[in-house]
Amino acid sequence: MTFASHMDIALAEAQAAAQRGEVPVGAVVTSSDGTVIAQAGNRTRELNDPTAHAEILAIREACAALGQERLPDHDLYVTLEPCPMCAAAISFARIRRLYYGAADPKSGGVAQGARVFSHAQCHHMPEIYDGLSAEPASELLRKFFAGRRT
Numbered sequence: 742m743t744f745a746s747h748m749d750i751a752l753a754e755a756q757a758a759a760q761r762g763e764v765p766v767g768a769v770v771t772s773s774d775g776t777v778i779a780q781a782g783n784r785t786r787e788l789n790d791p792t793a794h795a796e797i798l799a800i801r802e803a804c805a806a807l808g809q810e811r812l813p814d815h816d817l818y819v820t821l822e823p824c825p826m827c828a829a830a831i832s833f834a835r836i837r838r839l840y841y842g843a844a845d846p847k848s849g850g851v852a853q854g855a856r857v858f859s860h861a862q863c864h865h866m867p868e869i870y871d872g873l874s875a876e877p878a879s880e881l882l883r884k885f886f887a888g889r890r891t
């Protein structure tokens with residue numbers, strides 16, 4: 742099976758989040774054969790919920806759709822390096838592969854900061870692929886935060 746990135750869908754979700762006034766981050770959950778099970782963008786402001794990050798919403802939606810509490814053999818695409826909360830949720834969900842775009846020096850918890858997956862107390866570490874479509878992902882964030890400052 743050839744690899745097909747679903748980062749374009751995650752980027753579209755990030756774009757849609759920006760249009761709602763949310764931090765532009767998007768996420769997609771796919772099954773082992775590449776079928777899209779769930780897709781989401783940040784909705785923390787809309788839902789008044791600090792945990793409503795794109796990854797959390799996509800994982801919740803995928804679990805609900807499949808009627809199961811874990812997502813083994815499923816992959817998650819997200820435009821930005823997950824924060825510690827989302828990294829922990831990805832571990833709990835038993836996600837098979839994590840693909841992410843831009844690195845997040847400010848809040849990331851995968852390759853820097855808390856490095857959630859590298860702890861002995863972390864019971865599942867996905868395969869991790871970073872830097873996918875990193876440029877358009879960080880460009881969306883740059884534009885969003887630049888627009889807020891003016």
Ligand SMILES: [Zn+2]
Pocket residue numbers: 794796823824825826827828
């Ligand atoms: Zn997060």
